[in-house]
Amino acid sequence: MRSTTGQTPDYCAIEVAMEVLGGRWKLVILKQLLGGKQRFSELKRAMPQITARMLTRQLRAMEEDGLVERTVYREVPPRVEYTLTETGRGLDEIAGMLDDWGRWYLATRGGSLNGPPRMPARTDGHPVEGAVP
Amino acid sequence: MRSTTGQTPDYCAIEVAMEVLGGRWKLVILKQLLGGKQRFSELKRAMPQITARMLTRQLRAMEEDGLVERTVYREVPPRVEYTLTETGRGLDEIAGMLDDWGRWYLATRGGSLNGPPRMPARTDGHPVEGAVP
């Protein structure tokens, strides 16, 4: 296991942030929860792409990381609500900036990442620049 | 199949940002490059943990995503320099915030992520709240 935790002198705090916030869903869930307390099914409905399994796992991880709080109501139809903790809410600004940046990026770059619709010849797009000074 | 790319109406821009910036290295590399133009070996030396393969891959991905620019000098000992593009430099603030947050998070949470020192009973920590309205 990779430290990121330990006293290795070679990590940078961004790695820590990415370990807590990284992955495909964490920040999306967080953004959802910025809208206020929500229950499992609401979150699920808000993010159709995520599977129940992943949603559970991410929420658990975020809970362990102190980002969300989980409240279980023992009712006949079970109810579980999720809220952001102070720590979680503190990510408001960062989430917002990433969201803005993502939107801006999409707009600038024409809505296509480097995924499936990969531009053919681009690897050697700008081949050689200049000679040595 | 994961879109994030397509015209699915259900993604949020954060996903885009995470797809471009996510992973373990991208932002670390970016942060390194914020210090100015550097060549491959310099980057490698600055991040001893990364393998040459990963560094190459990440740099290529970032290049394709328009974050870094790659300049090849055809010298006898080959030289390749990497710089941030405008787009890349535009991430300065976000990288800084994530870095700050990571540092703060480490400090607050005692320098340990969710790894080893896991709180035992917390799943049902506050077991039952109230009844249904």
Added chain:
DNA sequence: CGGAATCCTGGTTGATACTG
């Protein structure tokens, strides 16, 4: 020097079915 090619692993994600 700055990679590319190849092989490999295990952690993460997903689909599906079942349960309290």
Added chain:
DNA sequence: CAGTATCAACCAGGATTCCG
């Protein structure tokens, strides 16, 4: 409703070796 269990696929990431 809010999960859990199980199986399977995928891919980030790494080790090693070779190349211009």
